[in-house]
Each structure stands twice: as C-alpha cells, then as structure tokens.
Amino acid sequence: MNGRFISGLCFGGVPDNFSAKSTLQSANNSASNSSAYMAHFRGATALVTGGAGFIGSHIVDALLAAGAHVRVLDDLSTGDRRNLLGAHIQLDAIKNGNTSDRNIHGDQSTLTTPHIDTAKQRGAELIVGSVSDATTVRRAVTGCSHVFHLAAMVGIAQSVHEPDKHYNSNILGTEIVLRECSTAKVSSVVFASSSAVYGLAPNIPSSESDPVIAASPYAAGKAQGETLIETYARANNTHAASLRLFNVFGPRQSATGAYAAAIAAFFAAAKLRQPASLFGTGEQTRDFVPVANVVQAFLRAADPRHNLCGERFNIGLGHATSLRQLLDMIADISEIKIPPRLLPPRDADSSHSCADISSAISKLNFDPQVSMLEGLRQTWQSLV
Numbered sequence: 001m002n003g004r005f006i007s008g009l010c011f012g013g014v015p016d017n018f019s020a021k022s023t024l025q026s027a028n029n030s031a032s033n034s035s036a037y038m039a040h041f042r043g044a045t046a047l048v049t050g051g052a053g054f055i056g057s058h059i060v061d062a063l064l065a066a067g068a069h070v071r072v073l074d075d076l077s078t079g080d081r082r083n084l085l086g087a088h089i090q091l092d093a094i095k096n097g098n099t100s101d102r103n104i105h106g107d108q109s110t111l112t113t114p115h116i117d118t119a120k121q122r123g124a125e126l127i128v129g130s131v132s133d134a135t136t137v138r139r140a141v142t143g144c145s146h147v148f149h150l151a152a153m154v155g156i157a158q159s160v161h162e163p164d165k166h167y168n169s170n171i172l173g174t175e176i177v178l179r180e181c182s183t184a185k186v187s188s189v190v191f192a193s194s195s196a197v198y199g200l201a202p203n204i205p206s207s208e209s210d211p212v213i214a215a216s217p218y219a220a221g222k223a224q225g226e227t228l229i230e231t232y233a234r235a236n237n238t239h240a241a242s243l244r245l246f247n248v249f250g251p252r253q254s255a256t257g258a259y260a261a262a263i264a265a266f267f268a269a270a271k272l273r274q275p276a277s278l279f280g281t282g283e284q285t286r287d288f289v290p291v292a293n294v295v296q297a298f299l300r301a302a303d304p305r306h307n308l309c310g311e312r313f314n315i316g317l318g319h320a321t322s323l324r325q326l327l328d329m330i331a332d333i334s335e336i337k338i339p340p341r342l343l344p345p346r347d348a349d350s351s352h353s354c355a356d357i358s359s360a361i362s363k364l365n366f367d368p369q370v371s372m373l374e375g376l377r378q379t380w381q382s383l384v
C-alpha cells in the first residue's frame with residue numbers, strides 16, 4: 001500500500017457532513033424524477049440482470065419511477081422475488097442445470113401460481129433463469145435498449161469453494177449477456193464490477209489507474225468482466241461502462257448466510273440483541289456507500305451523452321470507516337449496544353479499502369447525496 005490520500009477524505013470517521021440532504025427514498029426519487037440524465041429512460045425497455053437482488057432491485061425501482069419498461073433476469077439463487085414487490089411478475093421458470101428457482105426463504109409455493117399485483121401494472125417483468133443460459137438471455141435482452149448486468153455469485157469465499165459455479169455465473173454468464181446484447185443491438189450496458197479488483201493491499205484511496213491484482217476467482221472474474229465490457233464497447237461501437245462498487249449497504253441487503261455484508265449482519269445482531277461477529281481486529285476499514293448513491297451511479301453511467309467506451313469507475317463515498325467505528329454508529333442509531341464476537345480474519349480479506357471517486361464525479365457527474373449516517377438510519381428504519 002503506498003498510502004495515498006486525497007483531501008482528507010479517507011479515514012474520516014463519522015461522515016455525516018457528506019451532503020446529508022436526502023433519504024434513500026428521496027435519493028431514488030431525485031434520481032428518477034426531473035433530472036436530465038433520467039429523461040432518456042422514459043418509454044425505454046431496460047433489462048436488469050440480478051434485479052431480484054439487493055442492488056438490482058433498487059435499480060429496478062428507479063427505472064420504473066423514470067417511466068421505463070423493466071425486465072429482470074434472475075435465478076433467485078440469492079435474490080428474492082419479494083424485492084420486486086408490486087411488480088407484475090410474469091414467471092417464466094426455465095428449468096435447467098444452472099437454474100435454482102427458489103428464494104432465500106425457501107418458499108417455492110408461488111412458482112406455480114404467479115403473483116400478479118394488479119394495483120401496480122407498471123411493474124417489472126421477472127424472468128426466472130440464469131445468465132449462463134443463452135436462450136433465456138436472448139429472450140430477456142431482445143428489444144432492450146439498456147442492460148444493467150448485476151447477476152453474479154457474490155461471495156469471495158464461495159468463488160474459491162465453488163469455482164465451476166462461479167465460472168458459469170460470473171464469467172460465462174457475462175460473455176453470454178454481452179454476446180446477446182451485441183445481437184440485439186443494445187445501446188448501453190453497465191456492469192457491476194467490484195473494488196475486489198484492487199487486491200488485498202490496495203492503494204488508499206484506490207484509483208482506476210491502479211493495477212488490477214485479483215486475489216480470488218471472484219476478483220479475477222470481475223476484472224475479466226471489465227475487459228469483456230470494454231471489448232464489447234469497442235467491437236460494437238457501443239456505450240458501455242464498469243462500476244467498481246465498494247461496500248454497498250441499504251434496505252433489502254441479506255443479513256443471512258456466510259457471505260452476508262457487515263452492515264446487514266450488524267443490524268441483524270442488534271435486532272436480535274446478539275453479539276456481532278467481527279473477523280480479525282475490527283480495525284479494518286471500508287468505504288461503505290448507501291445503495292441510493294450506487295443506483296444514481298448506474299443510471300448516470302447508462303446516459304449515452306457520456307459516450308463511454310468501457311471505462312471503469314470507482315463508486316463509493318470516498319472515505320473509510322473501521323468496523324469498530326461502524327459498530328459504534330450502529331449502536332447509536334439502534335440504541336442497542338452490540339458486543340463484538342472476535343473471530344479469526346477471513347481469507348482474501350483486505351485490511352483497508354477506500355475509493356478515489358474523483359473520476360466518477362468529473363466524468364459521470366456522480367453526486368453521492370446520501371451520507372453514510374443517513375444511509376444507516378434508513379437501513380435501520382427498514383428493519384424495525
């Protein structure tokens with residue numbers, strides 16, 4: 001780590017003065033109402049792969065609010081159809097070896113009797129299937145002008161333990177999505193990459209020009225996805241970009257399973273009044289970014305006026321918080337003191353991580369309106 005800092009933004013402690021002017025909901029609304037960058041979604045057809053998941057479902061909400069026709073392609077392996085509540089769910093359960101049609105609550109009862117919410121006819125169409133199945137992807141992509149590609153196996157450790165599954169979802173799946181986008185002449189593609197591409201000892205803050213040092217199949221798959229996106233953009237002379245997401249949090253994030261993100265797991269511990277598992281010393285720092293800001297970044301990156309040709313952009317808040325600081329913030333917000341349960345450090349876990357977001361600000365007009373503290377408050381409110 002060479003320890004670069006910009007204007008004191010990193011390791012800034014409690015960052016509530018970072019334009020705390022909006023709630024998650026109002027950020028979604030502001031991202032979807034009057035802004036010029038939203039206008040071109042009106043009447044457009046957009047596909048969100050992984051749209052039943054945490055981040056994807058928030059993108060779906062913003063696109064629907066902007067007047068787009070929205071399709072979701074998701075195998076429900078970690079997503080949940082209830083994240084699309086109110087959507088007009090047209091089930092198309094395509095059964096094949098890669099498709100696991102269930103939700104995280106194990107409820108399969110709705111599969112044969114699709115839930116259609118007649119009160120919300122503007123909802124998204126859910127296609128249950130895998131991005132590794134070309135026939136399904138072709139059907140999902142045909143007629144779309146915009147594709148947001150988020151479907152992926154998201155656990156770093158899982159990518160080590162289940163490399164074949166990881167390959168199918170994250171590498172083959174991205175290849176197939178881009179091949180079908182090319183055939184369907186999709187005009188813009190935005191890919192969910194990850195800060196994991198910077199490796200275990202990244203520069204602080206990390207800049208897009210830093211070397212890619214993948215330390216897991218997951219990170220290598222994201223780096224490969226970025227290359228595929230750039231190749232796709234050049235070969236087709238099409239607008240495309242990759243967003244290197246740092247630690248995203250907010251409502252609907254899963255708090256269960258071995259790969260649960262820290263904030264969701266800490267809030268779940270607070271709710272249950274149980275100790276929170278802390279891997280390592282707890283002094284590790286992360287750039288935690290509220291999901292509303294990430295949604296805004298995706299929609300801005302899809303704006304054809306930026307004329308992107310496969311560029312990569314860091315998406316975070318630009319400052320870092322330690323896990324111990326985070327526990328204190330969560331205790332303040334929830335008014336529940338959560339004792340840490342110290343566990344050994346996890347494999348392939350970096351000590352520190354923080355984004356340099358200057359490129360996203362200058363080239364995408366990225367304007368993260370929701371502070372970390374406001375995002376935490378909104379997340380807690382969604383749980384109680």
Ligand SMILES: NC(=O)c1ccc[n+]([C@@H]2O[C@H](COP(=O)([O-])OP(=O)(O)OC[C@H]3O[C@@H](n4cnc5c(N)ncnc54)[C@H](O)[C@@H]3O)[C@@H](O)[C@H]2O)c1
Pocket residue numbers: 049050051052053054055056073074075076077078079080129130131132149150151152153154168169173192193194195244245246247248249261
């Ligand atoms: N949450 C973060 O902090 C973070 C950080 C960096 C990158 N990302 C990336 O953002 C994207 C969304 O992550 P998330 O946090 O919302 O996780 P998530 O698990 O909630 O969402 C992933 C979605 O993809 C679906 N999916 C998985 N494999 C699939 C397949 N083969 N075909 C179709 N659908 C499939 C899952 O069912 C789920 O709905 C992922 O690509 C992830 O790698 C997330």
